[in-house]
Amino acid sequence: MRSLSVLRLRVSESADLTPTVRRFVLRDPAGLALPAYEPGAHVVVTTPAGHKRSYSLVDPGGARPREYTVCVRRENDGRGGSTSMHDDVTTGTELLVSAPVNRFPLLPSPEYLFIAGGIGITPIRAMVHRLRAEGRTGARLLYLTQSAEETPFLQEFDGPQDTVHHSDDRGLLDLWPYLAEPDDDVRVYCCGPAPLLRAVRAMTAHWRVSRVHMEQFAAAGSGFSLPFTAIWAPDGRRVEVPAHLSLLAALRRDGIAVESSCEAGVCGTCRLALLGGEVEHRDSVLTGSERLSGVVACVSRATSPEIVIGPHGPSRRDFS
Amino acid sequence: MREIRVRQNIHEHVHAISGAFVVKGRGSVRELFVHPVKGLGAQPLDRVWLRPGGGMPNDRIFALARPDGGHRPGTRTGLSKKEFFALVSDHRLAGLDTHLDVESDVLTVRVAGHDVLKADLGTAEGAGAAVRFFTRVLDLPAGTAPVLAREPGRRFTDANALGDGPMNWLTVVNLASVRDLEARTGTTIDPKRFRANVLVDGLSAWSELDLVGQEFYLGGVRVRGVRRTKRCAATEVAPGTGLRDLPVVTLIQRTRGHHFMGIHVEVLTAGLLEKGGEVVVGSAPAGQRVG
Structure with missing residues (x-):
């Protein structure tokens, strides 16, 4: 089972709803129906600049939707995802979009x-x-x-x-x-x-x-952050990960280059191979079986004092 | 360590008991708390009278027992904390601001500064209202409800499972140990997470763990350290929010190699325990017990 199936969709409409919020309608270039979704679902969009961002679908959805509509608020102080959507996307732009995921489902109630x-x-x-x-x-x-x-x-x-x-x-x-x-x-x-x-x-x-x-886009976890030691398998170096830094940030601080994008546990770009130790998985991208051998470095943390990690290698399944 | 002969003016009964009591450390009582309902809010006190073998007056005199558990009205033996709803399992309770007036038995619950329950637990009507209220907060299914437990002369401390003596032990937390844990882990730890009766300061970090088996003074009260307090997930809950946000037990384990924070003490003499009171730890010469 793939963690996120990826669609290549074309922007069929884009328009400003407010001075800072822009609406984008995404359709299959061949006009095919898209994977189903229900209210509360979101998709992960890869922006033209390469960021991966979660956006809620603003329509009620259904079994065979013809389009996905997202609204993006421009965050000038953000990390660039929303500005890329505003500045780099026009009608006709093709974008990589994940199939919808719903972590905020509408449950029955009087x-x-x-x-x-x-x-x-x-x-x-x-x-x-x-x-x-x-x-x-x-x-x-x-x-x-x-x-x-x-x-x-x-x-x-x-x-x-x-x-x-x-x-x-x-x-x-x-x-x-x-x-x-x-x-x-x-x-x-x-x-x-x-x-x-x-x-x-x-x-x-x-x-x-x-x-x-x-609703919380960042994947649910205990919210706890504990210090631990990550052992980087390629050269055996020990990287201390303090409570206030992510595994990703600690590796980078130590000069280990790890690609990333959303840094919220939804895109999987910073996935690493998990070679030893116990991990609390806080991402929303890896499947149960993938979690046995992988860890998403931006959000997940060790629950054992040490973990052994390495590059994810050839089987990576992100969008790049 | 510099050992100082006890000064005349510290505790008259220190002298009365043993002129050979050698002071090894001093500190002070910073805060006092009573938790009248197990799992609910801490209520600060300025002073409290203690008596030998007695516990913290009004501490954990009520509890919300699990309906399918071991507690029945009239139960006179101690039960495990698993038999009760409490923060270890029901962290949302900490999101409630609660106060029990120990004179009137009126329990007041506030949410975001507004009263949401005012119930006289001494009446059937008030107890019923409280049970309905907590059934909802605990999100219990239809047909089940917590049992409002109160047994005169008994208290629902965690240590009550060990016996009637332990039931009355007080808990003491050393603020220096909490600060040390903060410094070692890069975290901020509200000492109220430990829900102790007595917070002390001025002693060296973690030295309180060595007071088990020793007698010392909390203000005018002589106590004996009887047990290190092993911590559970209740400490992971942030006071006032009801969120589990910090893995305190694991932090202690990682940095100290154990699960303890603070100690239980047994009250040996009658006396007044007050905020600001002096804490005096020391030892008698070998082979001689204090007192």
Whole structure:
């Protein structure tokens, strides 16, 4: 089983939704249907500059979608992925795109409370559209942005169940009135910047944890970071990996060149061969069997005091 | 190590017990905590009266027992912590800000600064409200609920599984050891993760582990170190957030080669334990027990 099947898709439309958010529609060049997806799914796009980035699909999807639509917010202070998408991609550009992966699935529930912050609207939009298309009521949306100008899809969310709140006008929205009364018949879905996720997590401490769903692109892990020693098999050198550095960063600091791209455990570029020791895999790219012999250096860490690693070698399956 | 004869003014009973008690280290009591409900919030104290063989008053006098476990109303023997809901298994409990008024038995739970439960655990109605509340927080399936455990004269400390004496042991954590662990691992470790009754400072790092089998003074109270405190995953939970975010047990294991942080102590004399009180460790001459 391949960890991520890769499609070559063509940008059939691109347009600015806001001054910083651009929408891209991706289709098969031959017009074929694309692999299925459901609300909450994302794809990994290789930008023209070579970055690999996860983007949520903004449409509800289905069994045989004709297109994948992603929205990319330009992050001028970022690591270059979003600027490459904005500056280097136009209609007609072909991009390598992974098949959709869904780590934020929409589960059945009598009612929903969706909380989206900024570009976090992307998976939430897919969910709200799916439910409303089915004629479902009880899908309440809180959409938190800075300003009307910076609100993608603003015109879509003006119904009685929608609250669009701009912090430039009215400060931060107090979420407590919406979360004060835990309700087992409501599922909360939240996607947005880390402070919003923290706030919602704190304010749902008295809810059933099974009713609270948070999107996080970086692969789930324990979040623990322990120091350990990596032994680089080609020359036997011992590389100390302190708690505050990734394996990838520690190897580089020691002069060992390892290619990488997303540095969030989703693209697999920095995969290394795992030759000894125990690892907590925090990536979202390796399959169970691949994890026996591989480690994604940007996010995964040793659980034994030492691990032995080396180049991944000829069987690499990344996009390059 | 420089050994100093105990000064007249430190503890009158040090003198009374043994003029030969040789002081080997001094520190101070920094903070005192009681955890009235096992697994729920720490409540700071300024001072507390202790008595010989007694525990920390009101510490772990309530617990949320597992419905399918060994606890039944009237159980008078100690049980493993596995029989209770607690941070080791249920880290989200730490996301609640809880306070038990030990005079009235009213439990208040706050989330993000708002009251979400106010229940008099002394009444059937209040206990029922608390059980319903924690059934939801623990995300228990329909038809199951935690048992609100309270047995007069008993406390649900982890050590209670060892017997009725150990049930009343206090836990002491040395802040110098916590700082040493932080420095060695490049982490920030809130000492409240260890949920100890007494935080002390001024002793050398890890020296408290050598106090097992020794008698020493916490403020005006003479205690005996009885056991090193072996740490579990409860310490991985960040106080106040309910997130497991730091592998404290592994950090200790990696840097020290053991799982201990702090010690259990048995109270030997009646007295007042106060914040700011002096900690005096020392030894009697060979072959002579203090006291």
